Amino acid sequence: MNCARLRQVLDAWIDGELDHATSAEIGSHLDSCAACAALRRERNELRAQVRNGAQYHRAPAAFESALRRRLVAAADAGKGPRQRPSWLQAASLALAAALVSALAGYWIGGPAPDSTLREHVVASHVASLGNARHLTEVASGDRHTVKPWFQGKVDFAPTVRDLSEHGYVLQGGRLDHVADRQAAAIVYRVRNHVINLFVWRASGGDEALATSAARGFNLATWSEAGLGFAAVSDVDVRDIERFARLVQSGP
Amino acid sequence: MGDAGKMDRFERAVLCHLDAAYNLARWLTRDEAGAEDAVQEACLRAFRFFEGQHGPSPKAWFMTVVRNACLDWLKEHRARAVEEEFDEEQHGAGLGGHEQPEVAAERAADARWLNECVAALPREYREVLVLRELEGLSYKEISAVVGVPMGTVMSRIARGRDLLQQRLLEARRRKRS
Numbered sequence: 459m460n461c462a463r464l465r466q467v468l469d470a471w472i473d474g475e476l477d478h479a480t481s482a483e484i485g486s487h488l489d490s491c492a493a494c495a496a497l498r499r500e501r502n503e504l505r506a507q508v509r510n511g512a513q514y515h516r517a518p519a520a521f522e523s524a525l526r527r528r529l530v531a532a533a534d535a536g537k538g539p540r541q542r543p544s545w546l547q548a549a550s551l552a553l554a555a556a557l558v559s560a561l562a563g564y565w566i567g568g569p570a571p572d573s574t575l576r577e578h579v580v581a582s583h584v585a586s587l588g589n590a591r592h593l594t595e596v597a598s599g600d601r602h603t604v605k606p607w608f609q610g611k612v613d614f615a616p617t618v619r620d621l622s623e624h625g626y627v628l629q630g631g632r633l634d635h636v637a638d639r640q641a642a643a644i645v646y647r648v649r650n651h652v653i654n655l656f657v658w659r660a661s662g663g664d665e666a667l668a669t670s671a672a673r674g675f676n677l678a679t680w681s682e683a684g685l686g687f688a689a690v691s692d693v694d695v696r697d698i699e700r701f702a703r704l705v706q707s708g709p
Numbered sequence: 710m711g712d713a714g715k716m717d718r719f720e721r722a723v724l725c726h727l728d729a730a731y732n733l734a735r736w737l738t739r740d741e742a743g744a745e746d747a748v749q750e751a752c753l754r755a756f757r758f759f760e761g762q763h764g765p766s767p768k769a770w771f772m773t774v775v776r777n778a779c780l781d782w783l784k785e786h787r788a789r790a791v792e793e794e795f796d797e798e799q800h801g802a803g804l805g806g807h808e809q810p811e812v813a814a815e816r817a818a819d820a821r822w823l824n825e826c827v828a829a830l831p832r833e834y835r836e837v838l839v840l841r842e843l844e845g846l847s848y849k850e851i852s853a854v855v856g857v858p859m860g861t862v863m864s865r866i867a868r869g870r871d872l873l874q875q876r877l878l879e880a881r882r883r884k885r886s
Contacts, residue, residue, distance in 0.1 A: 468867070469863070469866050469870060470848070470863045470866075473841065473848065473866070475847070475848045475863070504870060504874050504877070505842060505870075507823060508827065508838070508843075508873070509842050511819070511820045511823040511824070512823060512824060512827050512839075512842065512843060514728075515731055515735035515736070515744070516728045516732070517727045517730070517731035517748065521731075521745050522727060525727075525749055525752060528749060528752075528753075529752060532756065649845065696725060696727075696728075697725075
C-alpha cells in the first residue's frame with residue numbers, strides 16, 4: 459500500500475467499510491507513515507466536529523401531531539366511494555385506529571408514575587454514568603452471559619433480551635438500587651446513549667407502560683408478573699418507548 | 710386482525726424514524742417549511758407503498774422516500790434549488806463580527822460556522838455526509854438511498870470531507886490573521 463492508494467480508501471477504512479486484509483495493510487502503513495497518520499488524525503477530528511457540532515434537526519412536536527392527523531385523514535379518505543382492494547381498506551382503518559390510539563397515548567400519557575420512584579430511578583441512572591467502570595459489573599453483549607450472572611445475587615430472574623437488531627445493543631448488567639430496593643440494572647446502548655433498564659420485585663399489581671420525563675431524562679415504567687420495570691435514558695421519548703415495548707414483547 | 714399488526718409495523722418501521730426523516734429533509738431543502746412539506750409527502754407515500762418495500766433496512770427505504778420528496782420539493786422551488794456558491798464575503802464578515810474573547814462565544818461561532826459550511830456543500834456531498842455522520846447509515850444503505858454504486862458513495866464521502874475540511878481550515882486561518 460502506498461500513500462496515494464491509502465488516501466483513496468482512508469475514509470472507507472475510518473467508516474469501517476473495508477475487508478480485513480485491506481484494513482490490515484492500511485494499519486501497517488499508518489504505523490510507518492507519519493504524513494498519512496496525520497491525515498487520519500485530521501479526519502477523525504473532522505468527524506468528531508461534525509458529529510458533535512452539526513445540528514440534528516428533530517421534527518417539531520407541532521409538526522408531528524399535525525402529520526399524524528393528516529395520516530389519519532388520508533387513511534379515512536381511503537374509505538371513500540372509490541373502489542379499492544379490501545385489504546387496503548382494512549389497512550386504512552387499522553392505521554387510523556393505530557394512530558388514534560397512539561395519539562391518545564401521547565396526549566393522556568397514561569397514569570403518571572410515582573414521582574418519587576421516578577426520582578430514584580433517575581438518581582441511580584445518573585450515578586451509573588458517573589463512573590464508566592461502575593456501569594457494568596458483568597460486561598457482555600450475550601444475554602446468556604448477563605442473565606445467569608444475576609443468579610444468586612437477586613431473588614428474581616430479570617428480563618434480558620438481545621435487541622441488537624433493533625439498534626439497542628446489550629452492554630451488560632450490574633446490581634443497583636431503586637429507592638431502598640435491590641434492582642438488577644441491564645445496560646443497553648443505542649447510538650451513543652446509555653439506557654439503564656432497572657428491574658426489581660414489585661408488590662403491587664400489573665401496571666401498563668407509561669412514559670414520563672425527569673431532569674431531562676426520559677423514562678418508561680411498567681410492572682408485570684410481580685416485577686417493576688423502569689427504562690431511563692437521555693434518548694428521545696419515542697426511542698425509550700419503543701425500547702420498552704421490545705423488552706415487553708421480545709424482539 | 711393481521712392488518713393491525715401490519716400497521717403496528719408501519720409505526721415501528723417508518724414513523725419511528727420521523728426525526729431522521731426531518732433531519733435529512735432539513736439539510737436537503739435547507740428550509741423549515743420545505744422540510745415539513747417533504748416529510749409529510751414522504752410519509753403519505755410511505756404509507757401507500759409500505760407493502761412492497763425492499764432494501765437493506767426500513768430506515769434506508771424511508772430515507773429514500775424522503776430524499777425523493779425533497780428532490781421534488783427542490784424542483785418546485787427552483788430558485789432555492791440552485792446550489793448557491795458559498796459567499797465568503799458575507800459569511801467571513803459574519804464570523805468576524807462574532808469573534809469575542811469568551812470561549813463560549815467562540816465555540817458558538819465555531820458551531821455556527823461548521824453548520825454553515827455543511828449547509829454550503831453541494832447537495833451530492835451534503836446528503837452522503839448527513840446520512841453517514843448524523844444518521845449512521847452504512848455505505849450500502851447510502852448507496853440504496855441515493856441510488857448510486859458503493860464506489861460512488863465512497864468517493865463522495867471522501868470528497869465531501871475534503872471540501873469541508875478545506876473550508877474549516879480557511880475559517881481558522883482567517884480568524885488567526
